[in-house]
Amino acid sequence: MSHFDEDIMDLPTLKTMVLVHGIPIGAGSAENWERVEEFQARSDDVIIATYPKAGTTWVSEVVDMIYCGGNPEKCRRDTIYNRVPYLEFKIPDMPTGVEILKDKPSPRLVKTHLPIQLMPESFWDNKSKVIYVARNAKDVAVSYYFFHNMVKAMPDPGPWDTFLDSYMKGYVNYGSWHDHVKGWWEKRYEYNILYLFYEDLKEDPKREIRKMLQFLEIDMSEDIIEKIVYHTSFEEMKNNDMVNYKTLPNEILDQTTTTFMRKGLAGDWKNYFTVAQNEKFDEHYKRHMSGTNLCFRTEI
Template sequence: MAKFKVTEVFEGISMPGYLHTQESLRAATNFQFQDTDVLLVTFPKSGTTWMQQILSLIFNKEDFQNIQSIPTWARVPWIEQIYLSNYLPQMEASKPRLFTTHLTANLLINNLKTSKTRVVYVARNPKDVLVSYYHFHKLAKFLPEIGSFDDFFDQFLEGKVNFGSWFNHIKDWLGVQQDLNFFLITYEDLSQDPRGAIQRLSNFLGQQLESKELENILHYCSFSFMSQNEQLNYSLVPPEAFDHSVEKFMRKGVTGNWKEHFSPEQNARFNNVYQAEMGDLAVKLPWSLD
């Protein structure tokens, strides 16, 4: 418990010491990817658990029931977390290996670009990311105290939250996509057209889905199913880490919830920062700032 409230700073980015050490972070930057690996990349609160579940389902479509007995964090573990070594031995026997990271591209690009690893980047409207991250801080006891929503709003825009700036994260990854076997998918795509989004993702992964398999995936990755499953909703995490009495890990699973939190002044300020940071981005992202 000594590291419970410790913040690790690695290459200028803060991360929770409860899950990371300098050693685990250095190991991630030196991680040896295999050509058959799949790496899920997200900024926190962008649909990580949702996509971990979807990837697991796509690659285990013959055994939907059995994989539900294993938590998502064990099926698609983070390469930068201290627990990776617990899962690697049993993963070696399976192909492909599925991994997750919240790290920026500059920390991983050297090893990734020399492999054929499939990189799946999930992006989400940063206004919804901000709101979800704020509520997650109230749940996760190992994250820093953040004060009011207004305080967290300022910290997020300034990139002074764990894992740094959302703007830097997405621009960093989109900036190297031409060097990688890369697929961009958004939370909004998955919300508005889950069938089409999962089909496109499966095609990228080289996995053909029969109509019945796709229907099963849609069921097992639905918010209603996942929010009730203890292997998916993080209710197995002990109360010293997650205060389940104040927040649920799976809170709403919707788009546009930021509208219930932002003041008109905050919305205008966010839009100004967004335009300054993202105005030159060539990629069209499917969310509205209105």
């Protein structure tokens, strides 16, 4: 489902959202939409695109390490959100993603959660490279629920059961997971897109990093790849304040009860879905993913 009636915007999970071309987007980003739409991409931009909670920070750190030649100290030069600015980001009293990116020297690394139809045209006109990462819908649901409880600008998700229902219907920021992953999948050959899966990255990070290197046309020795695998492992990143968002104040991101780098697992959904929820979810999933050859693993 991509389009909503205006009255749906009164639902708790959409309280701070605004519809942009039929997709619910955070009010700040929506307010800044004209600048996002008119964003001028460069041919050597590299975009890390995902639906929220699909490994964005992880892959952003991997790509930054690639461009830093595998040097972890260079990657500690600044926080991840300044090294890989979030294109549509806008909250009061902070520079917008567009403003940060405008002054960045090339090659710029750019983060976005936009569905493909909302991407600024200049990315396609300039043949910028996009690494898209998709994660199975169940683990995303759990991670997104915890994220709603941490981010002060996001609406209260309510109890897990209520949130899961809203998420399945696409009544959350960035809309339907199904539409998002399918939209990018269907255009992967039309544009300069490398489509990766979170579960594959968990299973064999070295193999997936090699795919990124090939896509980015960068040669790298095995020992540097090993170094990148080590420094971008979940445990290393969880303890790295340049990546774990600990530099943000609690008024923006409250990590007192749960951390931004929470578990990073494939299959954690089993600890939260009831049998009934799982059956209902599978039925709904089958309907919304019929007609596509896009396949996900819900555990590894």
